[in-house]
Amino acid sequence: MEKLVAGIHRFRSKITHHQAQELRKLAKGQKPLAMMITCADSRIIPNLIMQTDPGDLFILRNVGNIIPPYGTANNGEAAAIEFAVTGLGVRDIIVCGHTHCGAMKGLLKPELLNDLPTTREWLKHATATQAIMKENYPRMKGERLLTATAEENVLVQLQQLETMPVVAARCMRGNLFLHGWMYAIETGEVFEYDWETGQFTLMKAPGRPDTADGNSASSAKQASGKKSAAARTQRGSSNRLRASRPKRK
Ligand code: ZN
Numbered sequence: 001m002e003k004l005v006a007g008i009h010r011f012r013s014k015i016t017h018h019q020a021q022e023l024r025k026l027a028k029g030q031k032p033l034a035m036m037i038t039c040a041d042s043r044i045i046p047n048l049i050m051q052t053d054p055g056d057l058f059i060l061r062n063v064g065n066i067i068p069p070y071g072t073a074n075n076g077e078a079a080a081i082e083f084a085v086t087g088l089g090v091r092d093i094i095v096c097g098h099t100h101c102g103a104m105k106g107l108l109k110p111e112l113l114n115d116l117p118t119t120r121e122w123l124k125h126a127t128a129t130q131a132i133m134k135e136n137y138p139r140m141k142g143e144r145l146l147t148a149t150a151e152e153n154v155l156v157q158l159q160q161l162e163t164m165p166v167v168a169a170r171c172m173r174g175n176l177f178l179h180g181w182m183y184a185i186e187t188g189e190v191f192e193y194d195w196e197t198g199q200f201t202l203m204k205a206p207g208r209p210d211t212a213d214g215n216s217a218s219s220a221k222q223a224s225g226k227k228s229a230a231a232r233t234q235r236g237s238s239n240r241l242r243a244s245r246p247k248r249k
Helices: 002-014 017-026 076-087 102-108 117-136 142-161 165-173 219-224
Strands: 034-039 057-062 092-098 177-184 189-194 199-202
Touching (some): 034 076, 057 076, 076 165, 092 142, 102 142, 117 142, 142 189, 165 177
Parallel strands (some): 034 057, 034 092
Antiparallel strands (some): 177 189, 189 199
16 A cells, blocks of 8 residues: 555645646536546556546446446446436547456356356356357467457447447437447557457557558457457447358357
8 A cells, every 4th residue: 555655645746737727627527538448457547548637538447348238227337328428428438348358257267256256247247248259269269269358348348338328329419439449458559449340450540541450469459350240330320330240260
């Protein structure tokens, strides 16, 4: 705890006049740029990855970046999403998975959850991910399988996000955009799900044209290498993708 308490004091002592003004402004209300839903894993620091400031990101974290489907009892995730969308007017929701995810390991090896009954119960909201992996990736193993599971789970959770009426309605109108991301812990890289190609590709810098091989160094890309296919929308339902998920041998 010492490191944490010392950090609090260091933070306070280093606040500049400008930062103090910004903090006072934030006390009057928030207008975040986006909502981010990601894993509780300590190795993911959204504000570091995106170099954001207080007030920029409305963040929801849990084990496995999971979004229980609409209608689930005591759905705290749904409450946070509803508040972000309806209360704060957020127009972008990012669901971000990551490499080396312990929750995904639990999905692949349920015996790891024998002493974690609450986690096992929670991960039932990712049963679809489990089934997708079992049926479509029978020969993939090790780290590649783990990363592919995290990627598929991002897509499954995006689908579950769309079961929320407020999300579905705003996506349809083009007032809300959904994004699937993967964070590679080992490199700090972020991969974005491309709704057109069905691939996770390295996040391009703003205004930079497409490159043919923007993701060659990525373990996340290696693990996927597939056209995913689930039906999701980034720009509302007008260009909703409804391809079928390819089988992997
Ligand atoms: Zn995780």
